[in-house]
Amino acid sequence: MQTVTEKLEGMDVWIYHGQINIPNTYSAGAVGSRFLIELRDKKRIMGTRCPACNRVYIPARSICKDCFGQLDEWVEVSSKGTVLTYAIDYEVKPIQPVEHPIIYGIIQLDGADTGFVHMLGEVDPEQLRVGMRVQAVFKKEREGNILDIKYFKPLA
Amino acid sequence: MPNRVAIIGIGQTYHTGRRDDVSQPEMVAEAVRAALTDAQLSIKDIEAVFFGNMETFEGIYLPDHGMTAEVGAFGKPGFKVNTGGTTGASVVAEGFYMVTAGLYDLVMVIGFEKQDCGDTTAAITAAAVPTWAKGAATGAIGEFAKQALSYLETSGAKEEHAAMVRLKADRNACRNPYAHLRLGLKSIDEVLQSPYLVWPLRLLDFCPQSCGACALILASEQRAKKITKKPVWIADLEVVHQEPFRAGIFGDPTGKETYTQHVACERLYKRNGITNPRKDIDMAEIYEPSNWEELNLYEHLHFCDKNEGWKLIEKGVTEIEGEFPVNPSGGVTATNPIGATPVIRVAEAALQIRGDAGEHQITKDINTAMATALGGPNWTVLFLLKRSM
Amino acid sequence: MVKESPKKKAEGPEYIRIKFNAPRLYNWSTGKYLGKVYAEAKENKKLVGNRCPQCKEIWLPPTPVCPKCKVDMGWDWVELPQTGAVYQYTYLVYPLWDPHYGEKWANPYPSAIILLDNGVYYRHWLEEKDKEKLKAGTRVQAVWKEDYEERGQGVQDILYFRTLEE
Numbered sequence: 069m070q071t072v073t074e075k076l077e078g079m080d081v082w083i084y085h086g087q088i089n090i091p092n093t094y095s096a097g098a099v100g101s102r103f104l105i106e107l108r109d110k111k112r113i114m115g116t117r118c119p120a121c122n123r124v125y126i127p128a129r130s131i132c133k134d135c136f137g138q139l140d141e142w143v144e145v146s147s148k149g150t151v152l153t154y155a156i157d158y159e160v161k162p163i164q165p166v167e168h169p170i171i172y173g174i175i176q177l178d179g180a181d182t183g184f185v186h187m188l189g190e191v192d193p194e195q196l197r198v199g200m201r202v203q204a205v206f207k208k209e210r211e212g213n214i215l216d217i218k219y220f221k222p223l224a
Numbered sequence: 225m226p227n228r229v230a231i232i233g234i235g236q237t238y239h240t241g242r243r244d245d246v247s248q249p250e251m252v253a254e255a256v257r258a259a260l261t262d263a264q265l266s267i268k269d270i271e272a273v274f275f276g277n278m279e280t281f282e283g284i285y286l287p288d289h290g291m292t293a294e295v296g297a298f299g300k301p302g303f304k305v306n307t308g309g310t311t312g313a314s315v316v317a318e319g320f321y322m323v324t325a326g327l328y329d330l331v332m333v334i335g336f337e338k339q340d341c342g343d344t345t346a347a348i349t350a351a352a353v354p355t356w357a358k359g360a361a362t363g364a365i366g367e368f369a370k371q372a373l374s375y376l377e378t379s380g381a382k383e384e385h386a387a388m389v390r391l392k393a394d395r396n397a398c399r400n401p402y403a404h405l406r407l408g409l410k411s412i413d414e415v416l417q418s419p420y421l422v423w424p425l426r427l428l429d430f431c432p433q434s435c436g437a438c439a440l441i442l443a444s445e446q447r448a449k450k451i452t453k454k455p456v457w458i459a460d461l462e463v464v465h466q467e468p469f470r471a472g473i474f475g476d477p478t479g480k481e482t483y484t485q486h487v488a489c490e491r492l493y494k495r496n497g498i499t500n501p502r503k504d505i506d507m508a509e510i511y512e513p514s515n516w517e518e519l520n521l522y523e524h525l526h527f528c529d530k531n532e533g534w535k536l537i538e539k540g541v542t543e544i545e546g547e548f549p550v551n552p553s554g555g556v557t558a559t560n561p562i563g564a565t566p567v568i569r570v571a572e573a574a575l576q577i578r579g580d581a582g583e584h585q586i587t588k589d590i591n592t593a594m595a596t597a598l599g600g601p602n603w604t605v606l607f608l609l610k611r612s613m
Numbered sequence: 614m615v616k617e618s619p620k621k622k623a624e625g626p627e628y629i630r631i632k633f634n635a636p637r638l639y640n641w642s643t644g645k646y647l648g649k650v651y652a653e654a655k656e657n658k659k660l661v662g663n664r665c666p667q668c669k670e671i672w673l674p675p676t677p678v679c680p681k682c683k684v685d686m687g688w689d690w691v692e693l694p695q696t697g698a699v700y701q702y703t704y705l706v707y708p709l710w711d712p713h714y715g716e717k718w719a720n721p722y723p724s725a726i727i728l729l730d731n732g733v734y735y736r737h738w739l740e741e742k743d744k745e746k747l748k749a750g751t752r753v754q755a756v757w758k759e760d761y762e763e764r765g766q767g768v769q770d771i772l773y774f775r776t777l778e779e
């Protein structure tokens with residue numbers, strides 16, 4: 069991309085239109101990788117349970133925020149859950165990976181003690197409500213990515 | 225009277241080029257747990273947590289937002305610090321200020337970097353003002369190349385002297401199980417034959433991109449004495465900053481002579497009655513992004529007279545067995561997880577004072593040690609550590 | 614977002630690494646001081662700095678506050694000479710990722726610190742690409758983009774500094 073500078077009309081100020089474009093990689097680590105691989109290979113949503121606090125973290129994480137315990141007890145939670153809250157995004161931003169509008173939801177999956185941030189689909193925004201029961205829809209081609217879950221749709 | 229501050233816990237990960245088995249927060253957690261184990265404390269004992277890295281160098285904005293649990297900071301006071309290359313030193317300084325001011329008795333300070341996730345040179349280039357930096361995409365390497373050339377031209381040193389520094393670093397790193405590059409270099413020629421990155425700086429002249437983290441636990445005097453028999457005191461520190469692209473204007477435009485190091489040393493040495501650093505201090509862990517910069521730093525930190533830095537390496541003065549060991553850990557040309565790097569300097573100096581450095585422990589008694597950090601346009605942070613106050 | 618090549622290691626567990634590369638666009642304002650440099654370059658092919666009312670030092674990049682005296686610089690502009698001597702230089706051997714272009718790129722021109730004839734240091738590129746002919750002390754002169762429409766890119770209105778035949 070060629071960057072350009074232009075003079076701001078009526079001012080002695082110039083504007084440089086630039087970009088910062090650096091290739092990056094997110095390293096999921098052992099726990100994150102297992103979570104993503106389970107999604108990809110078995111369409112299972114896996115969490116980790118803290119035995120001290122009796123809390124199940126979704127997505128799985130390796131350390132409990134309260135007791136600092138190392139978490140290694142894996143549990144499968146349901147792909148069904150309850151919408152805790154949601155928001156509808158109509159503004160297109162280049163970094164977002166799916167088409168607009170995007171309906172973001174925080175979903176508490178059955179068996180999980182944390183909210184799971186994902187998207188809601190196959191739903192009329194007018195029909196949305198907190199407390200709505202939803203279910204994960206998996207993509208056919210999965211690649212070990214949080215977007216292997218396409219979205220959550222209302223339970224029939 | 226401000227509170228005295230001691231280092232009572234030291235932990236670091238092993239450092240390497242790539243860590244696929246951990247996420248960034250999980251890697252940091254390893255250092256946190258190691259420091260807690262070292263101090264025989266639980267995370268519940270820690271009152272506040274301060275940490276930092278070269279935010280965005282691994283493409284992650286606000287790393288704090290994804291690692292509160294992993295660093296044991298959930299629900300606690302603390303914040304993230306980012307001052308470029310000196311970040312790790314600023315984090316230690318931050319913890320020091322908090323304890324010396326009496327706000328907390330026990331804090332954790334952490335530096336980290338997971339460079340397998342990003343491109344450091346690109347990130348450094350992006351950090352510069354676009355008007356002046358565009359087309360100068362050499363990050364830190366180009367800056368240190370210009371310094372190397374200036375040193376080569378003006379000091380009387382030969383390329384061989386820089387190579388000798390690299391060999392010392394590698395020999396020391398080979399004795400440090402945590403070091404990243406342990407190459408087993410045998411001869412000066414191996415260094416002199418490595419390819420150029422930015423002329424005249426070669427691949428082996430410059431620091432690697434490492435993944436790693438380092439954590440320290442700092443305590444007030446009262447708490448320190450209850451917790452450990454081997455506190456290492458932060459006797460003093462000094463911080464001096466300036467501005468990029470004006471670096472040269474205060475003195476030498478090549479950055480070989482640096483205003484901030486000069487000022488920082490003058491203040492630190494004067495306050496602590498240091499007239500002959502090589503006699504008054506027992507060893508140093510310095511931040512040398514390149515072997516050439518180490519020679520430069522010998523002079524800037526007044527370990528020797530001007531244009532004599534290369535004579536120190538020639539005479540073996542700065543070897544582990546030498547009169548004034550510098551970077552027995554292998555230093556930055558062996559290991560550079562940037563945000564962690566200055567914390568490692570302090571940690572390694574403290575381990576030498578405690579006598580806990582293991583295979584790379586200096587044999588003579590270390591009572592006073594210096595740790596330095598460098599970043600941005602030669603920003604400088606200096607620490608003076610002591611066994612007893 | 615694309616997943617890195619899916620090849621699994623023959624031994625050991627599989628670890629997921631997700632590549633992402635989203636250019637972040639920004640609009641960066643020069644402010645009126647640097648704006649003056651842009652205007653003089655475009656309109657007059659001149660390089661200017663501003664002068665401190667107290668210590669009389671000339672600053673390039675220009676500044677609203679003298680870094681030495683910490684006083685308001687006022688609006689005293691000085692045209693800088695376009696000739697000088699190469700003070701120090703280096704060149705890129707290994708192409709590195711340039712975040713402004715979003716690709717691996719090596720500036721073919723050596724990067725230099727040039728001591729302008731009035732004693733101000735200035736960073737720019739040298740036209741001379743022959744490594745054998747590069748040396749400190751070489752007399753050089755700024756070469757501007759001739760097309761008015763192409764100028765307006767600040768200091769990049771100067772293409773490079775060309776060796777002066779003595």
Ligand SMILES: [Zn+2]
Nearest residue numbers: 118121132135
């Ligand atoms: Zn717990």
Ligand SMILES: [Zn+2]
Nearest residue numbers: 665668679682
């Ligand atoms: Zn002034």
